[in-house]
Amino acid sequence: xxxxxxxxxxxxxxxxxxxxxxxxxxxxxxxxxxxxxxxxxxxxxxxxxxxxxxxxxxxxxxxxxxxxxxxxxxxxxxxxxxxxxxxxxxxxxxxxxxxxxxxxxxxxxxxxxxxxxxxxxxxxxxxxxxxxxxxxxxxxxxxxxxxxxxxxxxxxxxxxxxxxxxxxxxxxxxxxxxxxxxxxxxxxxxxxxxxxxxxxxxxxxxxxxxxxxxxxxxxxxxxxxxxxxxxxxxxxxxxxxxxxxxxxxxxxxxxxxxxxxxxxxxxxxxxxxxxxxxxxxxxxxxxxxxxxxxxxxxxxxxxxxxxxxxxxxxxxxxxxxxxxxxxxxxxxxxxxxxxxxxxxxxxxxx
Amino acid sequence: xxxxxxxxxxxxxxxxxxxxxxxxxxxxxxxxxxxxxxxxxxxxxxxxxxxxxxxxxxxxxxxxxxxxxxxxxxxxxxxxxxxxxxxxxxxxxxxxxxxxxxxxxxxxxxxxxxxxxxxxxxxxxxxxxxxxxxxxxxxxxxxxxxxxxxxxxxxxxxxxxxxxxxxxxxxxxxxxxxxxxxxxxxxxxxxxxxxxxxxxxxxxxxxxxxxxxxxxxxxxxxxxxxxxxxxxxxxxxxxxxxxxxxxxxxxxxxxxxxxxxxxxxxxxxxxxxxxxxxxxxxxxxxxxxxxxxxxxxxxxxxxxxxxxxxxxxxxxxxxxxxxxxxxxxxxxxxxxxxxxxxxxxxxxxxxxxxxxxxxxxxxxxxxxxxxxxxxxxxxxxxxxxxxxxxxxxxxxxxxxxxxxxxxxxxxxxxxxxxxxxxxxxxxxxxxxxxxxxxxxxxxxxxxxxxxxxxxxxxxxxxxxxxxxxxxxxxxxxxxxxxxxxxxxxxxxxxxxxxxxxxxxxxxxxxxxxxxxxxxxxxxxxxxxxxxxxxxxxxxxxxxxxxxxxxxxxx
Numbered sequence: 001x002x003x004x005x006x007x008x009x010x011x012x013x014x015x016x017x018x019x020x021x022x023x024x025x026x027x028x029x030x031x032x033x034x035x036x037x038x039x040x041x042x043x044x045x046x047x048x049x050x051x052x053x054x055x056x057x058x059x060x061x062x063x064x065x066x067x068x069x070x071x072x073x074x075x076x077x078x079x080x081x082x083x084x085x086x087x088x089x090x091x092x093x094x095x096x097x098x099x100x101x102x103x104x105x106x107x108x109x110x111x112x113x114x115x116x117x118x119x120x121x122x123x124x125x126x127x128x129x130x131x132x133x134x135x136x137x138x139x140x141x142x143x144x145x146x147x148x149x150x151x152x153x154x155x156x157x158x159x160x161x162x163x164x165x166x167x168x169x170x171x172x173x174x175x176x177x178x179x180x181x182x183x184x185x186x187x188x189x190x191x192x193x194x195x196x197x198x199x200x201x202x203x204x205x206x207x208x209x210x211x212x213x214x215x216x217x218x219x220x221x222x223x224x225x226x227x228x229x230x231x232x233x234x235x236x237x238x239x240x241x242x243x244x245x246x247x248x249x250x251x252x253x254x255x256x257x258x259x260x261x262x263x264x265x266x267x268x269x270x271x272x273x274x275x276x277x278x279x280x281x282x283x284x285x286x287x288x289x290x291x292x293x294x295x296x297x298x299x300x301x302x303x304x305x306x307x308x309x310x311x312x313x314x315x316x317x318x319x320x321x322x323x324x325x326x327x328x329x330x331x332x333x334x335x336x337x338x339x340x341x342x343x344x345x346x347x348x349x350x
Numbered sequence: 351x352x353x354x355x356x357x358x359x360x361x362x363x364x365x366x367x368x369x370x371x372x373x374x375x376x377x378x379x380x381x382x383x384x385x386x387x388x389x390x391x392x393x394x395x396x397x398x399x400x401x402x403x404x405x406x407x408x409x410x411x412x413x414x415x416x417x418x419x420x421x422x423x424x425x426x427x428x429x430x431x432x433x434x435x436x437x438x439x440x441x442x443x444x445x446x447x448x449x450x451x452x453x454x455x456x457x458x459x460x461x462x463x464x465x466x467x468x469x470x471x472x473x474x475x476x477x478x479x480x481x482x483x484x485x486x487x488x489x490x491x492x493x494x495x496x497x498x499x500x501x502x503x504x505x506x507x508x509x510x511x512x513x514x515x516x517x518x519x520x521x522x523x524x525x526x527x528x529x530x531x532x533x534x535x536x537x538x539x540x541x542x543x544x545x546x547x548x549x550x551x552x553x554x555x556x557x558x559x560x561x562x563x564x565x566x567x568x569x570x571x572x573x574x575x576x577x578x579x580x581x582x583x584x585x586x587x588x589x590x591x592x593x594x595x596x597x598x599x600x601x602x603x604x605x606x607x608x609x610x611x612x613x614x615x616x617x618x619x620x621x622x623x624x625x626x627x628x629x630x631x632x633x634x635x636x637x638x639x640x641x642x643x644x645x646x647x648x649x650x651x652x653x654x655x656x657x658x659x660x661x662x663x664x665x666x667x668x669x670x671x672x673x674x675x676x677x678x679x680x681x682x683x684x685x686x687x688x689x690x691x692x693x694x695x696x697x698x699x700x701x702x703x704x705x706x707x708x709x710x711x712x713x714x715x716x717x718x719x720x721x722x723x724x725x726x727x728x729x730x731x732x733x734x735x736x737x738x739x740x741x742x743x744x745x746x747x748x749x750x751x752x753x754x755x756x757x758x759x760x761x762x763x764x765x766x767x768x769x770x771x772x773x774x775x776x777x778x779x780x781x782x783x784x785x786x787x788x789x790x791x792x793x794x795x796x797x798x799x800x801x802x803x804x805x806x807x808x809x810x811x812x813x814x815x816x817x818x819x820x821x822x823x824x825x826x827x828x829x830x831x832x833x834x835x836x837x838x839x840x841x842x843x844x845x846x847x848x849x850x851x852x853x854x855x856x857x858x859x860x861x862x863x864x865x866x867x868x869x870x871x872x873x874x875x876x877x878x879x880x881x882x883x884x885x886x887x888x889x890x891x892x893x894x895x896x897x898x899x900x901x902x903x904x
Contacts, residue, residue, distance in 0.1 A: 049509070092571070119589045120426045193634060194655050203631035206620060216635070298622050298632070300591050308590055 005334065012330040016323055023322045024067050027315045033059050036313045040117055058088060070114070070319065072107020108323070114316030118308055123320045126305060131324065133209055134290055134301035137220065140212075141286065145225035145232070146279060152229070153236020153275065158263055160241045169237065176230025180289045184223040184296045191219060205299040220297040224289045228282045232275055239274040243267045273343045280336030284329045369399040412613040412885045412901025420895075421629050422642035424593045424621040427573045430562035431503055432510035436893040437642070439559030441619065442573065444582025444595040444897045445486075446562035449477070449496070450553055452809060454662045454891040456722030458553055461605075462491065462563055462579065468846035472550045475543040476536070480608075485565055486601040487577045493535045499563050500543070504528035516555030519545050548844040550851075554809040559894065581605065581612040581898055593619040595897065605898055611886075613901030633657065633879060640880035640887055646761075649710065649877050657879040660889040663712045664807040664876055665720035665814075668763060670697075670755070670770045671868035675829030676799035683753075684799065684829075688746040690866030693753075694732070696739035696777035697770055702871035706766030711874045717859040718819070718870050722891065723811035724848035727856035732863060736777035743779060752780040756801040758791040767802050770869060796827040803827060807891065811855060812842050819862065828867050835861050 026032070036059075037050045054060050058077040061069075068074030069088055076088030078099065085099035086092070089106040106112040113123035149172075156168035175183075190196050192203030201219045208217040243249065244267055252262050291303035298304075302321070309317040372382040383396050425437050430446060433439055449463045460466070464480040483491035503513035506526035514521060520532040520543065534542040543552065555561065565577035574584050581603035586594035595617040605611065620638055622628045626648045632638045634655065644652055644659070653659055672684035672693065684690055699713040712721075719726050743749050753774065757767035764785055771781045795803055808814050817823060820839055821831040838858050845851040862868075878889035886899035 118426070121589075188631065192631065202635035202637065204622065204628060204635050204637055206622065206632065207637050295623070298628050 001338075005338075008330070008334050008337075012326065012334075015330065016326040019322050019326055020319050021067060023319055024070065024315070025063065027313055027318055028059070028063055028066065032313045036117065036315070039312060056086070068107075070107050070316070072105045072109035072112070074107075075104040076106050113320050116309070116314050116317040118312040118314040118317065123316050126317065127302075127320050127324060130300065130302045130305045133299070134294070134303065136212065137217075137224070137290065137294075137299065137301060138286060140217065140221045141224045141228075144221055145229045145282075148225075149229040149232035150236055150272070150275065152233040154240055154263070154268065154271065156233065157237040157240025157244065157271070160244070165237070168233070172230035172233040172237075174230070175226040176228075176234065178227070180223050180227055180292045181296065183226060184219075184293055187219050187223060188296075203297075205297040209300060220293050220299055223293050223296075224286060227289055228285065232278055232282065235278045236271065236275045240267065240271040243271045246270075273340070276339060276343055277336050280332045280339070283332040287325060287328060365396070365399060372400050411904050412611075413904040414613055414901075415615050416613070416902040417616045417618065418614050418640065418884070418887075418900060418902075419618045419620055419638045420640050420642060421622050421632050421638045422619045423624070424587070424589055424591060424619055426589045427570075427587065429508075429511075429570055430564060431508065431513040431560050433560040433562075434510070434512070436559050439562065440893075440895040441587070441593050441595075442562055442576075442578075442584060443559075443580070443895060444617070445576060445578030445580045445584050445598075446564055447578065447580045448557055448561055449563060450557040451896065452554070452557040452892055452894065454722070454888065456724055456809070456891070458557055458809075462496075463556075466553060468550070468553075471844045472548040472846040473545045475545070475552060477541045477543070479539040479541070480604060481539060483579055483604040484602065485577050485579055486583070486598055487565070487567075489565070489577075491579055492538050493541050495563065495565070496541045497533050497535060498566060500533050500541075501528050502564075503561065504532075513555070513560050516558065516561075517552065519547055519549040519552075550843060550846045551810060551813060554813075557809070559892070579604070582617065590621050592621065595619075603898075609898065611898035611901070613886075614897070617897055617900070633881070636881075640884060641878055643889070643893065644877040644879045649879075650708075652879040658882055658884070660878045660880070660887070661875050662877075662889045662891050663720070663722065663873050664891050665723060665811075666805065666807045666874040667714060667718065667720075667870055667872065668706075668766055668802055668804045668874075669718070669827075669868045669870045670702075670767060670800075670802045671828050671870075672800045673796075673798060673827060673829040674831075676797060678754075678799050683748060683751055686746050686748070687866060688742050689748050692739040692743040692746070692748075692777075692779075692866075693774065694863075694866045694869055695734065695742065696736050696779070697773045697869050697871065698734045699869075699871040701773060702766050702769045702869075705769035705772075707762050707872060707874065710877070711872045714870050714872050715859075715863070716868060716870045717862040718805070718814055718868070719811035719855060719859055720873050723809075725811050725842070725851040725855040727852045727859055729856070729859055729863065736773070740778045743777075749778065750780070752782055753800055754782045754784055756784045756786060756791075756798050758802075759785045759787050763802055763804060766871065770802075770871070796825065801827075809892075812839065812851065815839055815858065816843060819867070830865065830867050832861065832865065 033054055034050050037053045040053070051060070056079065058066070058079070061077060065074060069076050078085055078087035078090070081093070084093040084095045086094075087099065087102065089102045089104065089112075090099055094102070103110065111124075113127065115121070116123050116126055119126055152168050152172060156165045156172075159165060188203040191198050191201045193199070200215075202216040203219070205216055205220045208220075249262060249266060252266050257266070287303070290301065291306055293299070294301050294303040295307055302324070305317065306321045308314070309321055368382050382400060422440065423437055424441065425435050427438055427441060430439070430442065448461050450458050451461045452458055460480065462480055462483060463477050465478045467476045467478075468474070477496065479491065479493060479496060485491060500517070502508075503511070503517050504521050504527055505511060506514040506521055508514070517528075520528055522529040529546070532544055534544060536542050563579065567577055569576070573587055576584070581598060581601070582595040583598045584593070585596045586592060597612060597615050603612065620632070622632045622638075626645050629641050629644075630648050630652060633641055633652070649659070672690055674684045674690075675682065676684065694716055699716070703709055703711055703713055714720065715729060716732065717729070740749070755767055755771050757764050768783065771783050774781045795801070805814065805818070816839060818825045818827065819830060819835065820826065821833070821836050835858060838854050838861070842851050842854040842858065845854065876889050876891065876893070878887075880887055883903045885901050885903050886896075890896070
């Protein structure tokens with residue numbers, strides 16, 4: 001078991017390395033650097049000014065060197081100018097003595113995630129704040145999505161082919177077939193705008209960042225949960241119908257156990273094994289949905305940060321976002337694998 | 351208000367003439383007020399001339415205190431002289447003030463300057479600083495501060511310093527800094543600028559958003575720590591998210607005695623991205639009290655939802671112009687004045703406004719000077735007469751010529767050209783429309799034989815004429831070369847006094863119309879929607895936010 005976790009962690013680090021290198025490579029293509037120079041400096045910069053700016057900021061070094069510096073395995077660049085010394089590990093311009101005292105390495109291995117060029121702040125602070133906000137959104141999504149999905153799935157799977165089954169199945173197919181950018185817009189139009197006139201909720205979740213309540217937070221939560229809910233409900237239904245046709249259920253019925261008891265005591269536990277994996281695998285999908293929903297509802301969390309970082313070629317922020325995403329995806333898969341062992345004694349991890 | 355005019359001089363004769371016109375019903379009240387105040391009358395004196403009581407000033411009814419939330423994109427800040435978005439100026443305007451304030455009626459009024467004098471040929475500016483202004487760290491605001499800031503503006507080598515362009519007249523080409531002796535300290539509260547050539551646009555330049563006045567301790571690292579003279583402090587700046595200005599209670603602001611205010615305790619700018627539907631959702635969900643700007647189809651929707659609308663006409667416009675030098679099939683179709691006049695005569699500007707820009711503006715008069723320009727001179731209205739236009743075109747022998755009207759592929763510019771083309775066809779001319787994608791349109795925009803270009807608002811009418819109507823200028827897309835006009839323009843550019851300049855401008859405007867230089871159909875307006883109960887928050891002609899005027903109605 002220990003070895004399994006260790007191997008999974010190894011895979012995770014390797015994936016993170018590969019992915020960040022790809023992101024690093026793409027964001028460091030010259031046209032992207034040129035765009036960065038122009039947004040940071042001035043839109044009417046000449047080509048020479050762009051090169052001089054990039055050189056001054058250390059962007060003109062070879063790609064592997066820059067990547068090594070970002071990781072913290074190579075010493076950060078320094079540049080001596082008339083006014084003093086600038087460098088990756090030095091804030092602003094410092095004199096020679098201060099520069100000598102500055103750490104030589106400053107990459108993620110040293111805990112330095114870098115500086116965001118768009119938000120003018122430390123990447124670690126931005127990621128922490130934004131991830132916290134998305135965590136809040138995710139929590140409420142799970143609170144809404146999992147119980148309702150399981151309920152719908154179990155109810156539908158109890159009696160295959162019944163009216164309840166058909167109705168609930170149709171409902172879950174519709175919700176899972178509607179992407180967030182469609183359902184979100186429909187919800188805003190119906191429940192938040194004067195077009196329909198209901199105005200039950202607010203069409204934007206900006207104030208929910210500080211002070212979330214049912215009125216300003218329900219629509220984004222609903223939009224993300226509905227999409228995942230249909231999928232989980234379908235899986236639960238499939239699993240439930242299979243269990244309900246098993247031999248031991250028939251035996252229980254024959255010996256006269258009441259139907260609610262069969263469902264709750266005999267079927268449910270076995271039927272929930274498959275949905276557990278599906279739920280854990282939903283996490284990466286939720287990250288995906290969060291990008292759309294946060295932009296749509298103007299909720300400034302992790303997904304919104306990704307959009308801003310990508311739109312402005314904010315290299316270090318984008319890299320941090322990729323690292324966090326890789327960790328989220330692989331950790332949830334690890335949990336799902338381990339949890340599976342505990343739920344289903346027939347499976348062993350050796 | 352005891353004195354009738356801003357500078358204590360006698361009332362201008364033209365103001366009395368306009369008052370007569372108002373009484374005869376030739377002018378609307380609004381039009382009269384614009385003209386009279388631009389002639390130097392105070393608003394209450396202007397009302398007095400037409401026998402109406404001045405309305406109680408909106409400001410007076412603002413209550414003290416309150417938090418105003420405004421939708422606006424929150425941008426990263428940098429050195430003010432390199433600002434490239436008016437939003438940046440709004441984020442710091444509460445703290446870092448300006449020497450001069452530009453107002454929506456086209457007038458300038460002193461902020462940190464109490465007044466200014468400009469000599470006969472606009473080569474010497476005397477700036478009189480306001481007495482008793484203090485920085486919020488307790489320092490006195492003196493001539494030293496003004497000199498330091500103007501020197502900063504003149505540093506041509508500073509990366510991205512756009513103020514250097516506005517102050518180009520006084521920059522020494524060889525050093526890239528202000529010329530020796532150009533900035534002169536007369537006494538503690540007087541600064542004199544000595545220019546080598548005439549330049550009447552410096553006051554306008556001082557009011558523009560990159561011209562924020564900074565303290566000697568100014569730094570770019572943490573904008574919440576900067577010392578300023580203003581009534582508010584920038585307390586929170588989260589780029590792309592939020593920006594908060596809080597009333598500085600430890601600081602006595604000079605303006606309270608002079609202009610009144612500030613009223614609000616706090617102003618919060620909240621970023622709702624670039625999608626106007628998100629702005630609308632924010633206003634509708636009561637997440638904000640006011641928008642920075644309402645655009646396009648949302649203006650009508652927001653009207654329908656019952657929000658308060660503030661409209662301000664600007665001098666942003668479009669010109670649909672022939673190029674007189676352009677050759678088509680070996681001849682120059684638009685070199686003949688009669689052809690150009692015929693085109694102008696066949697086009698009704700009001701129709702262009704309605705079809706091209708959904709009536710979100712005001713009709714213009716084909717001479718590219720707008721009523722809010724200080725030197726605007728009113729000319730008799732032009733006649734729209736398709737029949738006479740056809741006769742004129744026939745006389746020029748060009749009725750069979752097929753005009754090719756080119757435009758960029760976008761919404762309003764394309765629609766306006768379509769409206770022009772349709773009216774030309776109605777008059778009996780042959781017109782072909784060509785729509786070019788935005789990526790290729792600008793490559794040759796000055797050289798197309800017949801096409802449309804949009805022009806931004808500039809505070810002075812002569813600025814646009816100097817850029818685009820003077821012979822041989824790079825942006826002279828009309829291919830118009832007229833020695834008489836150039837001479838008049840050279841005169842006008844030396845007259846700092848708007849009244850004197852207006853006399854010359856009347857001739858220039860008439861000349862542009864007479865020569866049929868261009869169809870310049872309308873002025874675009876800017877709009878802002880807000881909830882009810884706000885005062886002093888009208889849309890500003892250059893997107894500026896004057897925080898000290900803002901408040902909630904008492």
